[in-house]
Amino acid sequence: MSVLNNKKIIISFVLIFTFLIINTASAQNTIFFNSKDITSEIKTVSREGELLIRARDLAELLDADLTWRPALKSLEMESQSVTIKMMANSRYIQIGNDALRTKAGLQLIKNQAYIPLVKSIEAFGYLLEYQRDNEELYIFQPETTINGVSWQEDGNQLQIKMDEITPYRVLHSEDGTEIIIEIDKAEINQEFSDNISNNNYYLKVVNVPDRALLRLIIKSRTPIPFQIDGGIYEHEDSLVLTFLPQLKDIRINKNNLLSVEATGKIPDARTKYFSDTKKMVIDIPSVVIGNFDLDIEDNSLIKDIKVTQHDLDPVVLRIEATMANGDIFKPLQRKENNILTFKPGQRSEISNLEYAEGSFSFTSSSALNPELFLLETPPRLVMNLYHVNRGKGILDKVEIDNNLIKNIRTARFDEQTVRIVADLEELTGYNFVEEQKNGLYYYTVNLENKFAKIETEDNQDYQYLDILMDSKAVYEVKKFNYPHRIVVDFQNTLNNLDKLGEFEKTSLIKDIRNSNYQLEGKEVTRLVFELNEYYSHKVQSYAEGHGIKIALAKEYFKDEEERKKEIGRHLIVVDAGHGGFDPGAIGINGLEEKVPNLAIAKQIAALLASENQDVLLTRSSDEFHSLQKRVKFANQRKADIFVSIHANSFNNSHTGGVETYYNQSSNNQNRFLAEKIHDKLGRNLGLIDRGIKDSNFYVIKYTKMPSALIEVGFLSNPKEEQFLKTKVFQKKAASLIVDGILDYLEENGGK
Known part of the structure; x- marks a missing residue:
C-alpha cells in the first residue's frame, strides 16, 4: 500500500472521528438537573465538539447573577462565592484566579451568549455523569463532602470522614498493591488534608467528572493486607477500611x-x-x-x-x-x-478422664496435638499424647458397660508419650473436639452413635415412630411442608440403616430416606420421613435418652383461612440486593445482578401480601441503599423476618446452583428460617443444591430479627444467567421462597 493511500486513510479516520464527536454532542437530547428533565427548559448547541448552553438558562438554573458587557463582549456569572468570566472569541474560561482552556469558548449565536456547559457547571462545583448508551447527561449537586482520610487503631484502620455516606465501592488490584474507593456524588472539602501518605502508602484523589464520582486511590510498594469481604464497614458518617495486621x-x-x-x-x-x-x-x-x-x-x-x-x-x-x-x-x-x-520445656498435664454416653473427655494445661487411630483386632481406639504427664483423675483403667465401649485404659507408652486406649465393642467412627476456657484445654472424643431399630405402632389417635439408638442421641426434629415431611438430624451418628432391614410403610408414612448432610460445618445423619398426610406431631425421649418417639396425629382438618389465622400477621422486610450505582455481579452476557434481585423481591412481596402478611421492600426501584441503611430500615420497623435476595458469581462458568446463608445466633432462628426457605429452593428450583451456610454478611449479621440471604443462581453460569432473566424463573424462585417463609411462620412465627 502506498504512502499516499496511508495518508488518505488517516485523514479519513480523523474526519470520521471528529464527526462522531460533534454528532455525539449534537445528539445529546436529554439533560437532567438534580434528577429533573430540563431538556425542554434550556437551549443548547454543539460547537467544535463541545456542548454549549445559553448563558441566561444556566444562570436561572443556578440562581446565579449574570452580567453582560456588550462593549467588551464579555460575560461574568457569580453563584455562591464562585465567579466565572468569559469573552467572545476566546477559548478560555476564568475561574477566580485560574484560567481553563475549552474547545469552543463563548459563542454568540443570534445575539445570545452560549458557554461550555460542562466546564461552566463544574466550575460551580456540580458533578456530571454522561450515559452514552442513553445519550443522557446528568447534572448533580454533590450529596456529600469528603472531609479527611486518616489512620486509626495503630495503622490498621483507615477512616474516610464524610458528611453522609453515598453509594460507594471498593476495588482491589490483582497484585494487591492498590485499593480504589469510588464514592458517588462526592466532592473534596477545600480544607481536606492527606493524613495517610507515608513511607509505605500514597494517596491520590481523582475526580471522575463523566461519572459523577471521586476516586481515592491508595497505593503501596507491597500488597495491602485488605479483604474486600468484611474489610469495610460503615460507622456513623464514615467509611472504615480494616487492614489485617502484618x-x-x-x-x-x-x-x-x-x-x-x-x-x-x-x-x-x-x-x-x-x-x-x-x-x-x-x-x-x-x-x-x-x-x-x-x-x-x-x-x-x-x-x-x-x-x-x-x-x-x-x-x-x-x-x-x-x-x-x-x-x-x-x-x-x-x-x-x-x-x-x-x-x-513445659510438659502439659492431663487430668480428669471421664466417660459419658458415647464419649470420653479429659483436660490439659496447654494445647495438644494428639495422634488418633483405630486398630481392628481387638477393636480399639488409640490416642497418643506427646510431651505430657498424667495428673489428677487419670486412672489406669475406667470400666464401662454399654453397647459402644468396654473400658478405657491409660499408660505411659514411652518417655515422651502417654497413651489412652478405648476398648470398643466393635469398630466405629469418632470425632475429636477441642475447647479452650479459662486457660485450660478441654478435649472430647465422641464415638459415633448407631441406630438400633426403627419401628412404628398405632393407637386410635396417633401413629408412633420409634427410633432407638445404641447410646444417648443428640438430635433435632423438624417439620417441612409441601410435601409434608418429618426430618430428624442426628449428630455424630454412623449411618447403619442398611443393616436394619426394610422399613415398614404405614398409612401416614409413605417412605423413609437417609443421607449425610452438612449442617453448620458438621456432618449430620439425616432421616427424612415422607408423609401421606400431616395434621400435627409431638416428640418425646425415652430409654434414658437413647430413644425418640414421634407421635403423628391421625386427624385434624385445617382449611386455608384457619391456616392463615394460625400463622398470624407478620411484618416481613424483603431486601433486593445492590441497585442504582451498584450493579452487583455482572453476568457473562451482561445481566446485572440488581435487575433479577429486584424482580424476585417484588414477586415475593406480592405473594406474601396475598397471604395476609405485611411486606416492606428496602428498595422498590433501581436505587442504591447502603448496607447500613438496609439494616437500619428493618430494625427500626421491628420486622419479624428479613430476607435478602442476591445472585452469585464465580470465576468458573460451570459453577452453578442455589444456596442460602444465615448468621448463627443463640436461638437458632436464623438457621431455622434458612432451612425452611432452602428446603423449597433446593428441592424444586431445578438448580444444584449447594446447601445452607453460616456467614457474616452485613445484612444478616446486624438485623435483629430472623434473617436469611439467598443466592438464587450464578450469573457467571450462562445457563443460569438466562434463567435469571426470565419472568417464569423469577416467579418460581419467589414462590418457593414464600413457601419457605410461610412454612417457618407456621411452625415458629405463629406461636
Whole structure:
C-alpha cells in the first residue's frame, strides 16, 4: 500500500472521528438537573465538539447573577462565592484566579451568549455523569463532602470522614498493591488534608467528572493486607477500611522466650507439635506476612524458622519452627494483644478422664496435638499424647458397660508419650473436639452413635415412630411442608440403616430416606420421613435418652383461612440486593445482578401480601441503599423476618446452583428460617443444591430479627444467567421462597 493511500486513510479516520464527536454532542437530547428533565427548559448547541448552553438558562438554573458587557463582549456569572468570566472569541474560561482552556469558548449565536456547559457547571462545583448508551447527561449537586482520610487503631484502620455516606465501592488490584474507593456524588472539602501518605502508602484523589464520582486511590510498594469481604464497614458518617495486621517480628531472647509480634491485634493461634520431625507449627488466623524481622541466630533450641502465608481464604499465617533436640514450646498467658509468647520445656498435664454416653473427655494445661487411630483386632481406639504427664483423675483403667465401649485404659507408652486406649465393642467412627476456657484445654472424643431399630405402632389417635439408638442421641426434629415431611438430624451418628432391614410403610408414612448432610460445618445423619398426610406431631425421649418417639396425629382438618389465622400477621422486610450505582455481579452476557434481585423481591412481596402478611421492600426501584441503611430500615420497623435476595458469581462458568446463608445466633432462628426457605429452593428450583451456610454478611449479621440471604443462581453460569432473566424463573424462585417463609411462620412465627 502506498504512502499516499496511508495518508488518505488517516485523514479519513480523523474526519470520521471528529464527526462522531460533534454528532455525539449534537445528539445529546436529554439533560437532567438534580434528577429533573430540563431538556425542554434550556437551549443548547454543539460547537467544535463541545456542548454549549445559553448563558441566561444556566444562570436561572443556578440562581446565579449574570452580567453582560456588550462593549467588551464579555460575560461574568457569580453563584455562591464562585465567579466565572468569559469573552467572545476566546477559548478560555476564568475561574477566580485560574484560567481553563475549552474547545469552543463563548459563542454568540443570534445575539445570545452560549458557554461550555460542562466546564461552566463544574466550575460551580456540580458533578456530571454522561450515559452514552442513553445519550443522557446528568447534572448533580454533590450529596456529600469528603472531609479527611486518616489512620486509626495503630495503622490498621483507615477512616474516610464524610458528611453522609453515598453509594460507594471498593476495588482491589490483582497484585494487591492498590485499593480504589469510588464514592458517588462526592466532592473534596477545600480544607481536606492527606493524613495517610507515608513511607509505605500514597494517596491520590481523582475526580471522575463523566461519572459523577471521586476516586481515592491508595497505593503501596507491597500488597495491602485488605479483604474486600468484611474489610469495610460503615460507622456513623464514615467509611472504615480494616487492614489485617502484618507480621512484624519473630525473636527469641536470652531466657529462651519465643515471641511473635504483629502490627495489630493477633487472634489466638493454633499450635501443633510433630515429634517425628521435631517441628512446632504455629497457625495464626487473620495475619499476613508483611516485612518482618527474624532474630533466632545462635539459639541452642531452635535450628530454623520458616514463615509462609499458609492460606488466603481464610487468611492464615504459618510459622514452622524446627527444634534442635525436640523441645516443645508452650504458649504463655498473653499480656499484649499484638504479641504471642512461648516458653520451652513445659510438659502439659492431663487430668480428669471421664466417660459419658458415647464419649470420653479429659483436660490439659496447654494445647495438644494428639495422634488418633483405630486398630481392628481387638477393636480399639488409640490416642497418643506427646510431651505430657498424667495428673489428677487419670486412672489406669475406667470400666464401662454399654453397647459402644468396654473400658478405657491409660499408660505411659514411652518417655515422651502417654497413651489412652478405648476398648470398643466393635469398630466405629469418632470425632475429636477441642475447647479452650479459662486457660485450660478441654478435649472430647465422641464415638459415633448407631441406630438400633426403627419401628412404628398405632393407637386410635396417633401413629408412633420409634427410633432407638445404641447410646444417648443428640438430635433435632423438624417439620417441612409441601410435601409434608418429618426430618430428624442426628449428630455424630454412623449411618447403619442398611443393616436394619426394610422399613415398614404405614398409612401416614409413605417412605423413609437417609443421607449425610452438612449442617453448620458438621456432618449430620439425616432421616427424612415422607408423609401421606400431616395434621400435627409431638416428640418425646425415652430409654434414658437413647430413644425418640414421634407421635403423628391421625386427624385434624385445617382449611386455608384457619391456616392463615394460625400463622398470624407478620411484618416481613424483603431486601433486593445492590441497585442504582451498584450493579452487583455482572453476568457473562451482561445481566446485572440488581435487575433479577429486584424482580424476585417484588414477586415475593406480592405473594406474601396475598397471604395476609405485611411486606416492606428496602428498595422498590433501581436505587442504591447502603448496607447500613438496609439494616437500619428493618430494625427500626421491628420486622419479624428479613430476607435478602442476591445472585452469585464465580470465576468458573460451570459453577452453578442455589444456596442460602444465615448468621448463627443463640436461638437458632436464623438457621431455622434458612432451612425452611432452602428446603423449597433446593428441592424444586431445578438448580444444584449447594446447601445452607453460616456467614457474616452485613445484612444478616446486624438485623435483629430472623434473617436469611439467598443466592438464587450464578450469573457467571450462562445457563443460569438466562434463567435469571426470565419472568417464569423469577416467579418460581419467589414462590418457593414464600413457601419457605410461610412454612417457618407456621411452625415458629405463629406461636
